[in-house]
Amino acid sequence: MADNAKTPRPVYRNIHVTDIVSYRLPPAGIVSILHRISGAVLFLLMPFIIWMFDTSVSSEISFDTFTSVFVAGCADGAVPGWFFKLVALGLIWAYLHHFIAGVRHLIMDATHSVSKQQGHSSAIVTLTLSVVLTVALGAKLFGLF
DSSP: OOOOSOOOOOOOOOOOGGGTTTOOOOHHHHHHHHHHHHHHHHHHTHHHHHHHHHHHHSOHHHHHHHHHHHHHOBTTTTBOHHHHHHHHHHHHHHHHHHHHHHHHHHHHHHHTOOOHHHHHHHHHHHHHHHHHHHHHHHHHHTTOO
16 A cells, blocks of 8 residues: 655754754753853853963962962952852863763764664753753852862
């Protein structure tokens, strides 16, 4: 029983900028976009990362300077310490999300596991782990424990 009638092909259209608010990405799509954003954040803040590393390991005096920036700020109070903590928290999130999403991709590549359900569940795990670890390290950064 051959079906000679051709079924119309589905029509795909590009979404407009105004449709982005109502468009619902699956968790794997959210992880993919955030993976790119976190990589860009890590790249753009590389000078700050290098400064933090260099200042924290050069000497005891430079380490005291490093810790005082996060407490009192710098440039005679022009940039408050909480701002540096907020930037560091952004870096913590970017690193954790980028790392966990990268491990997710490596596992998927190594095991050839690309089913829709496994992609969905691994994306949920990635999002949850990155947020929970960021909150825990952020609480430590802001002195809550």
